[in-house]
Amino acid sequence: xxxxxxxxxxxxxxxxxxxxxxxxxxxxxxxxxxxxxxxxxxxxxxxxxxxxxxxxxxxxxxxxxxxxxxxxxxxxxxxxxxxxxxxxxxxxxxxxxxxxxxxxxxxxxxxxxxxxxxxxxxxxxxxxxxxxxxxxxxxxxxxxxxxxxxxxxxxxxxxxxxxxxxxxxxxxxxxxxxxxxxxxxxxxxxxxxxxxxxxxxxxxxxxxxxxxxxxxxxxxxxxxxxxxxxxxxxxxxxxxxxxxxxxxxxxxxxxxxxxxxxxxxxxxxxxxxxxxxxxxxxxxxxxxxxxxxxxxxxxxxxxxxxxxxxxxxxxxxxxxxxxxxxxxxxxxxxxxxxxxxxxxxxxxxxxxxxxxxx
Amino acid sequence: xxxxxxxxxxxxxxxxxxxxxxxxxxxxxxxxxxxxxxxxxxxxxxxxxxxxxxxxxxxxxxxxxxxxxxxxxxxxxxxxxxxxxxxxxxxxxxxxxxxxxxxxxxxxxxxxxxxxxxxxxxxxxxxxxxxxxxxxxxxxxxxxxxxxxxxxxxxxxxxxxxxxxxxxxxxxxxxxxxxxxxxxxxxxxxxxxxxxxxxxxxxxxxxxxxxxxxxxxxxxxxxxxxxxxxxxxxxxxxxxxxxxxxxxxxxxxxxxxxxxxxxxxxxxxxxxxxxxxxxxxxxxxxxxxxxxxxxxxxxxxxxxxxxxxxxxxxxxx
Numbered sequence: 001x002x003x004x005x006x007x008x009x010x011x012x013x014x015x016x017x018x019x020x021x022x023x024x025x026x027x028x029x030x031x032x033x034x035x036x037x038x039x040x041x042x043x044x045x046x047x048x049x050x051x052x053x054x055x056x057x058x059x060x061x062x063x064x065x066x067x068x069x070x071x072x073x074x075x076x077x078x079x080x081x082x083x084x085x086x087x088x089x090x091x092x093x094x095x096x097x098x099x100x101x102x103x104x105x106x107x108x109x110x111x112x113x114x115x116x117x118x119x120x121x122x123x124x125x126x127x128x129x130x131x132x133x134x135x136x137x138x139x140x141x142x143x144x145x146x147x148x149x150x151x152x153x154x155x156x157x158x159x160x161x162x163x164x165x166x167x168x169x170x171x172x173x174x175x176x177x178x179x180x181x182x183x184x185x186x187x188x189x190x191x192x193x194x195x196x197x198x199x200x201x202x203x204x205x206x207x208x209x210x211x212x213x214x215x216x217x218x219x220x221x222x223x224x225x226x227x228x229x230x231x232x233x234x235x236x237x238x239x240x241x242x243x244x245x246x247x248x249x250x251x252x253x254x255x256x257x258x259x260x261x262x263x264x265x266x267x268x269x270x271x272x273x274x275x276x277x278x279x280x281x282x283x284x285x286x287x288x289x290x291x292x293x294x295x296x297x298x299x300x301x302x303x304x305x306x307x308x309x310x311x312x313x314x315x316x317x318x319x320x321x322x323x324x325x326x327x328x329x330x331x332x333x334x335x336x337x338x339x340x341x342x343x344x345x346x347x348x349x350x351x352x353x354x355x356x357x358x
Numbered sequence: 359x360x361x362x363x364x365x366x367x368x369x370x371x372x373x374x375x376x377x378x379x380x381x382x383x384x385x386x387x388x389x390x391x392x393x394x395x396x397x398x399x400x401x402x403x404x405x406x407x408x409x410x411x412x413x414x415x416x417x418x419x420x421x422x423x424x425x426x427x428x429x430x431x432x433x434x435x436x437x438x439x440x441x442x443x444x445x446x447x448x449x450x451x452x453x454x455x456x457x458x459x460x461x462x463x464x465x466x467x468x469x470x471x472x473x474x475x476x477x478x479x480x481x482x483x484x485x486x487x488x489x490x491x492x493x494x495x496x497x498x499x500x501x502x503x504x505x506x507x508x509x510x511x512x513x514x515x516x517x518x519x520x521x522x523x524x525x526x527x528x529x530x531x532x533x534x535x536x537x538x539x540x541x542x543x544x545x546x547x548x549x550x551x552x553x554x555x556x557x558x559x560x561x562x563x564x565x566x567x568x569x570x571x572x573x574x575x576x577x578x579x580x581x582x583x584x585x586x587x588x589x590x591x592x593x594x595x596x597x598x599x600x601x602x603x604x605x606x607x608x609x610x611x612x613x614x615x616x617x618x619x620x621x622x623x624x625x626x627x628x629x630x631x632x633x634x635x636x637x638x639x640x641x642x643x644x645x646x647x648x649x650x651x652x653x654x655x656x657x658x659x660x661x662x663x664x665x666x667x668x669x670x671x672x673x674x675x
Binding site for chain 2: 266330
């Protein structure tokens with residue numbers, strides 16, 4: 001009843017191919033966008049911006065990048081964090097070499113560098129498959145993090161070895177650095193995330209996306225029907241690393257404010273893989289659901305003991321957190337291996353016929 | 359520049375052969391440990407197609423349990439037996455709670471589940487035993503601590519007794535494991551399951567029993583590695599990283615091959631030490647051990663996608 005699609009007739013091919021052929025979907029998205037663009041910025045506190053809104057958006061974007069590679073093109077990667085690092089360091093170098101550069105342009109351009117590095121590390125995928133490839137991407141992970149540490153030019157020969165985001169101005173407003181306000185940063189992140197999400201949805205619906213899916217489902221069969229595997233796999237690596245790189249730049253410039261090489265170490269890669277898998281591989285929306293769960297859960301768990309009045313010291317809470325997140329991951333994998341996006345699909349099926357059982 | 363890369367390192371090697379021997383020995387010791395961990399991976403992968411990422415944390419967990427139990431006043435050797443009991447309970451519960459509901463899921467889901475187990479064990483271990491660095495109870499276990507100094511070619515070669523013990527124990531363990539796999543009924547069941555799931559099930563091999571068994575063996579290996587590495591570097595969660603070292607070993611040797619794990623482990627242990635000492639430190643600023651093994655394995659894989667000893671990949675549509 002609630003989600004009835006009967007009566008929504010399509011009279012042209014273009015209408016059938018529209019981004020949201022079902023009215024309810026478009027309406028729901030509209031509501032979410034109003035919340036994201038208007039209501040959250042008006043009501044959210046500094047704490048909410050910094051611990052929930054901004055990280056959720058950035059992590060969703062990163063997971064989307066990984067999802068293009070793993071969920072759509074079927075190439076498992078464990079080196080996501082390192083590519084985020086490439087984006088962040090590229091952005092830092094561009095900003096410090098050319099301080100007049102528009103920050104948003106710099107962030108969007110930094111993805112180009114990580115895309116290049118991504119393609120270079122994607123070349124082995126032409127010969128290596130499955131878990132072997134996953135371990136091969138770990139080579140990127142460890143090598144790049146080592147490079148961030150040893151190549152002093154990257155962090156401008158700082159004594160600390162870390163990169164520090166300078167104050168960046170755009171149209172007279174600080175958008176990055178210590179003086180930038182959270183609302184402005186939130187809007188910058190939201191703008192870029194919305195933009196790239198649009199691009200991703202359309203890419204995965206188009207020729208390129210279908211090529212990726214064919215490669216994922218069975219690469220030899222795809223090759224036999226005339227898909228150029230090299231092109232398909234390398235474009236997947238390029239697009240994925242571009243998005244991951246941009247999100248890495250956002251991660252440092254719009255959220256963390258500073259970064260050390262070990263920030264981009266392997267736990268971050270796994271965190272993003274969790275988001276992509278719990279959200280649902282091969283789904284764009286799943287990344288958002290996964291990010292909300294993985295970012296939101298620890299925040300809620302941290303607040304819970306206080307709210308319930310149970311006195312536990314913060315170290316124990318943190319360890320309990322890790323334990324609970326670990327068991328929840330296993331739990332979600334058992335309950336719904338195809339992720340939260342699949343859960344949403346099932347709910348929608350149910351809503352269409354609700355309140356009747358059939 | 360070219361001279362620094364191609365000539366100087368070899369000149370250094372020949373001018374100080376005793377130092378070269380020392381480097382080789384140290385590489386061999388860590389190589390033996392890498393081989394051990396890789397063996398745990400291979401056993402689980404062969405019998406269940408699970409890429410067990412939790413192997414590293416199992417090493418930490420076993421070592422922590424041992425030290426923790428001993429600190430409650432339990433004699434060292436009884437703690438070892440109790441720790442083995444804990445590892446067995448862990449194997450049974452992992453099989454029961456995590457693996458059984460996930461039978462038949464895609465590989466990546468099972469892989470993620472083992473990362474979930476990893477996180478759980480990290481949190482659990484920290485709550486029970488605390489996160490601070492601990493000292494392995496090597497003396498109580500009767501592990502020798504002295505060293506033997508040899509003087510080949512008038513030089514100096516120091517062999518830690520601890521390292522020698524590690525090598526002997528590891529070789530004994532690997533030998534025992536190979537004998538177990540080849541000459542006992544359970545061992546043959548494990549290998550049968552690795553060759554063909556369906557066929558093994560149809561002749562009456564119990565999947566559950568074998569899975570518990572391989573996870574328990576992985577637990578035993580974890581305990582031995584934990585004791586050995588813990589005696590060298592102390593017991594802390596940083597030990598987990600040695601599990602990452604087993605991954606390039608697996609790539610190099612092939613995910614299914616037991617021989618590959620052993621030879622790959624030794625090769626990587628020795629080569630990464632050589633590279634670090636003669637190329638990494640003088641030319642690249644050191645600490646190349648974190649990535650050298652991966653890059654080496656990557657290059658080998660470009661020429662042999664199934665690893666040095668892996669089964670030939672035959673693809674059909």
